Amino acid sequence: MGERVVARPNSKFQFSDVCRHTDDSRIISADYRLSFPAHFLFLPSAENATLVIIDALPSVDVISDFRLWENPIRPPPLEPAFVIREVGDKGMGMFATRPIARGEPIICERPTLVLHDRLSVHKDQHHAFYESALAGLSPDAQTAISTLRNAHPETPELSRIRGIIYTNCLAVYFPHDTSRAFSALCGQLCRANHSCAPNAHYSPVVDTFECKLSAMRAIAEGEEITMAYANVAASTAERRECLLERYKFECHCTACDLPEPQATESDRRRTTIGASLGRINDGGVQESVSIARVKDLIKLAEEEGMVEEAWVLSMAGMRYAQRHNDRAEELGMELQKMNFMRMLEGNDADEFGAFAKRKGLSAEELMKIFEVVGREDGACRSK
Ligand SMILES: C[S@@+](CC[C@H](N)C(=O)[O-])C[C@H]1O[C@@H](n2cnc3c(N)ncnc32)[C@H](O)[C@@H]1O
Structure with missing residues (x-):
């Protein structure tokens, strides 16, 4: 000193x-x-x-x-993708200045x-x-x-x-x-x-x-760029309470302001996924639910546009298949997991590159496989 x-x-x-x-x-x-x-x-x-x-x-x-x-x-990208400007009560916000492709940083x-x-x-x-x-x-x-x-x-x-x-x-x-x-x-x-x-x-x-920050889906020019601060695998009331306490605002996003009966249906899907993720984090889901149940939950997550949650679920499905020595399901789940990762962090995600290398594939070959698996832009409901 x-x-x-x-x-x-x-x-x-x-x-x-x-x-x-x-x-x-x-x-x-x-x-x-x-x-x-x-x-x-x-x-x-x-x-x-x-x-x-x-x-x-x-x-x-x-x-x-x-x-x-x-x-x-x-x-930075040659053509900047966003501008920061005032957005009413929210203060400042980030807006797309050009179309942004899914997965683009x-x-x-x-x-x-x-x-x-x-x-x-x-x-x-x-x-x-x-x-x-x-x-x-x-x-x-x-x-x-x-x-x-x-x-x-x-x-x-x-x-x-x-x-x-x-x-x-x-x-x-x-x-x-x-x-x-x-x-x-x-x-x-x-x-x-x-x-x-x-x-x-x-x-x-x-x-x-x-x-x-990467685009989780295609973003149109002029659209506000948003991310999730709180756990979205929860009901509207729970999300609002958490955001109000920590960030001091009442959320009026497209998911929070859905009309009935879509609001009830969305809450049902999100709380179902939230409960299962809670069990996964506790280490319990692997034995207590079948691979078929994991697939149902992934479908629910996709319907809600919840890519991160779908990624965690596919990881749990992959582990389940591994433990049951089901190689075909394991590969299917791993491909899904990689595809969700690509949607979350883009094609340059470390995990995506490492997976291609491990399988002895080029990025192009891997992309072709994903096209066969059939999860392009529309797979997750865009909000
Ligand atoms: C990390 S800052 C985001 C940028 C901020 N708007 C600014 O002006 O710098 C988080 C704060 O922005 C506001 N905010 C973020 N998202 C909002 C939303 N969906 N509705 C209303 N206010 C929001 C809240 O005041 C929140 O505490």
């Missing part, structure tokens, strides 16, 4: 007398009253940081050794602020703590974060920056330990609004440490 930094002239940390330099010039140790000693890692350098990671040593220490930061970020963005999920700062110190973390970022990066929406009323318990984190955070993982979830803020991707029938899917890209 180096010397204590006390209001150095022009220092990024001049308002804070509780930050110290460490042997790594990019890592600042913060002496706040925390559940563990926090550290700020500024990347690519402390002078011109576009990313701050808030964690404890030795984890930040480990992360700082990754060559990952030197990897180029994926180049809409945006791939390195986050600007990342913090460990179990970080707990004393409420009296929230403001100073997060301000210290932001103060080390470049002016553009600071603006990107501090101007994000805060849906929560500011209180002594919930500072503005904490409210911004609650409103916007996305899950990310580091390659060295994917069991630890971190929350991330991105200047652009965090402008995507919610829908219970979304047209886009968020996924963290572990290898390059990026946040990715």
Whole structure:
């Protein structure tokens, strides 16, 4: 540890007398009253940081050794796919500026602020703590974060920056330990609004440490680009309650505002899928339901446009077939799983590429198989 930094002239940390330099010039140790000693890692350098990671040593220490930061970020598409603009009560939103094909990456963005999920700062110190973390970022990066929406009323318990984190955070993982979830803020991707029938899917890209939004179905020019913030395998009332509590809005998406009798039918499908997914997560469904039941559930999920849930169900079906030594069903389920993955994360999804390689197929050959399986754009009900 180096010397204590006390209001150095022009220092990024001049308002804070509780930050110290460490042997790594990019890592600042913060002496706040925390559940563990926090550290700020500024990347690519402390002078011109576009990313701050808030964690404890030795984890930040480990992360700082990754060559990952030197990897180029994926180049944006030649023709940008979206614009961010005002959308009434929702605040800002993301809109397609051209037709976007299913599976196409809409945006791939390195986050600007990342913090460990179990970080707990004393409420009296929230403001100073997060301000210290932001103060080390470049002016553009600071603006990107501090101007994000805060849906929560500011209180002594919930500072503005904490409210911004609650409103916007996305899950990310580091390659060295994917069991630890971190929350991330991105200047652009965090402008995507919610829908219970979304047209886009968020996924963290572990290898390059990026946040990715891909088109889950074809998106028309001018259409709003939306993702799901909450579990959509739940009834309208349950979804609305969860969104109101966490994100402070009442959802009026196409799924929430369906007329009767479609609303009741949609609730029935979603709660049926939700109950089965709960059993899968508990490890029970594999023995308690037949492969025929898994197929029925996948059909329900497709009818609701719930691709992620269909993907989880096909994975459960594949495992079930494996345990029963049913090779034909296993391959059928694996193909479905890959196809749902392609719908969620696009043809460049790591899992999709690895599958093609494992089967000794080129991407084109694999696509032909999917055409035979017959799940093109219309397979999931577009909302
Ligand atoms: C991650 S931000 C999304 C971008 C935000 N609209 C903005 O202006 O930056 C989440 C917040 O946006 C608003 N929001 C998102 N989806 C919405 C929806 N479907 N209806 C109304 N408000 C929504 C809520 O205030 C929510 O807490």
